[in-house]
Amino acid sequence: MGDADWKSDYVKVIGIVISQRPWKKRPSMPQLRFHGVTPARLAPVSRQLLDRLAEVTATARDDFTLECIASTFIFDGEEAPPFPFVEVLWFERGDAVRDACAAAITQALSDSGLNEVEVFFIALDKRSYYARGQHFADH
Numbered sequence: 001m002g003d004a005d006w007k008s009d010y011v012k013v014i015g016i017v018i019s020q021r022p023w024k025k026r027p028s029m030p031q032l033r034f035h036g037v038t039p040a041r042l043a044p045v046s047r048q049l050l051d052r053l054a055e056v057t058a059t060a061r062d063d064f065t066l067e068c069i070a071s072t073f074i075f076d077g078e079e080a081p082p083f084p085f086v087e088v089l090w091f092e093r094g095d096a097v098r099d100a101c102a103a104a105i106t107q108a109l110s111d112s113g114l115n116e117v118e119v120f121f122i123a124l125d126k127r128s129y130y131a132r133g134q135h136f137a138d139h
Contacts, residue, residue, distance in 0.1 A: 029129075029136075030057070030090035031065040032105070036082030039068045041112045049108040056100040057093055084109060085118040091136075092123040 030053075034042055046066055054061045073080040086105050093101075102119045109117045126137040 029063055029065075029124075030059070030088055030101075032067065033087040033089070034066065034068045034084070035071045035086070036073070036084040037068055037086070037109065037112075037114065037117075041109075041114065042066065042068055045108040045112045048111070049104060052104040052108075053101055056097055056104065083118075084114050084116070085120070088119065088121045089124055090121065091126055091129075 049066075050061045050064055053059070053064060071082060073082050086109075088101065088105070092098075098121055102121075105119050106117055127135045129136040
């Protein structure tokens, strides 16, 4: 996959938003925060990951945000090799959808060469998530 292929998707990598639709009016949800995963490792599998997540959640691809968080891991007073894990911030969708999303994330990162990864979900309350000054329960 060429460099231009993944850049055409709505992807946030290291705090930079790359979008075909910069005028997007609604918030991106779910948000996936990748720790211990480099943009170079995530970008090539991002298209297949977004396709699968969109399918299992019945959510538009451009509603997702993928973010690589540059982290320094510490153990016993020294820098340690990074351990890959993914935080998924979303509005709860149930066990079956959560399981399918975790499997899709794990498979994508396995395809990128990471054999061990942890995924955890943080359910957000729509009344505590605001867009344009109004909580998301109104959307």
